[in-house]
Amino acid sequence: xxxxxxxxxxxxxxxxxxxxxxxxxxxxxxxxxxxxxxxxxxxxxxxxxxxxxxxxxxxxxxxxxxxxxxxxxxxxxxxxxxxxxxxxxxxxxxxxxxxxxxxxxxxxxxxx
Amino acid sequence: xxxxxxxxxxxxxxxxxxxxxxxxxxxxxxxxxxxxxxxxxxxxxxxxxxxxxxxxxxxxxxxxxxxxxxxxxxxxxxxxxxxxxxxxxxxxxxxxxxxxxxxxxxxxxxxxxxxxxxxxxxxxxxxxxxxxxxxxxxxxxxxxxxxxxxxxxxxxxxxxxxxxxxxxxxxxxxxxxxxxxxxxxxxxxxxxxxxxxxxxxxxxxxxxxxxxxxxxxxxxxxxxxxxxxxxxxxxxxxxxxxxxxxxxxxxxxxxxxxxxxxxxxxxxxxxxxxxx
Numbered sequence: 001x002x003x004x005x006x007x008x009x010x011x012x013x014x015x016x017x018x019x020x021x022x023x024x025x026x027x028x029x030x031x032x033x034x035x036x037x038x039x040x041x042x043x044x045x046x047x048x049x050x051x052x053x054x055x056x057x058x059x060x061x062x063x064x065x066x067x068x069x070x071x072x073x074x075x076x077x078x079x080x081x082x083x084x085x086x087x088x089x090x091x092x093x094x095x096x097x098x099x100x101x102x103x104x105x106x107x108x109x110x111x112x
Numbered sequence: 113x114x115x116x117x118x119x120x121x122x123x124x125x126x127x128x129x130x131x132x133x134x135x136x137x138x139x140x141x142x143x144x145x146x147x148x149x150x151x152x153x154x155x156x157x158x159x160x161x162x163x164x165x166x167x168x169x170x171x172x173x174x175x176x177x178x179x180x181x182x183x184x185x186x187x188x189x190x191x192x193x194x195x196x197x198x199x200x201x202x203x204x205x206x207x208x209x210x211x212x213x214x215x216x217x218x219x220x221x222x223x224x225x226x227x228x229x230x231x232x233x234x235x236x237x238x239x240x241x242x243x244x245x246x247x248x249x250x251x252x253x254x255x256x257x258x259x260x261x262x263x264x265x266x267x268x269x270x271x272x273x274x275x276x277x278x279x280x281x282x283x284x285x286x287x288x289x290x291x292x293x294x295x296x297x298x299x300x301x302x303x304x305x306x307x308x309x310x311x312x313x314x315x316x317x318x319x320x321x322x323x324x325x326x327x328x329x330x331x332x333x334x335x336x337x338x339x340x341x342x343x344x345x346x347x348x349x350x351x352x353x354x355x356x357x358x359x360x361x362x363x364x365x366x367x368x369x370x371x372x373x374x375x376x377x378x379x380x381x382x383x384x385x386x387x388x
Binding site for chain 2 (some may be wrong): 075087
């Protein structure tokens, strides 16, 4: 049961009229990016990359029939270990957590 | 529609942006202290920066009928250096006295380290000591959930904190409910690439309501859009929202939050231009 049923003021048909083309383009951009990765020089050097694993995991959420897809996708791209770092490792973030095996790991699901 | 941009790093923008924002209905901006792209070398650099935020920017904005207010602090990206923090915290009170400074911000966390957390809590103490509003940054990417949780839990455990005087910014789908649920004001910053879009901001408003919720451009030197709030207004209209609801998000809510500072004057375009 979606707790937010009918909070969007437009009908599904109106939403499709308004923004189908934009999201079609977003979808194709991701598909092309994944193809580009395979064609990339040195293909295979990022097979185990944590960002790619997180991205593939998030993509699983897009085809889920359950609402809350964006929040679950966000969580797959989030560090859920609340332990403070002892020292700053870098100034900028990566966009996906560098997880090792542990209670918070979602990587195994992403590989399904 | 008239609006207030609650988070705009105008020091990194051109005067053309003030012009475009004025044409688009911007009545006021609030500018949190930020990271300039490299760590500053000493407290003197911060003194120069705080002086710039409280003299040059208000004057530049005023030329376009826009009121300019500032928040002061070390930005979270510079919070790792505890010695620098101690030096800068000593000079902030002098600048808090200036007429356009509304509070402490944008404090918060970047990589969620022990030192960053200590610096964040030092800033909170400074705000409490001087009875200032607080504007909080949450990390941008994989650290956002973690950083938001850590700060919300720390603030919620401190009985001295009045949640209604604190705004936690850069909220997204996985943090908005947590922030709102603890009674804080919630900011959604709109970015063309890395953060929430106008469409996603409207999704969150539709799901969580419009109480204590604000959108802002957060425009800075990176890929960003100083007209992000007008883009939000345009998208909200396309999504069927009425003018009163949109106005609440972009004008009434900012005025409610900022109005808790005695220095904030509800802006009116005609009055702003007449002061010139």
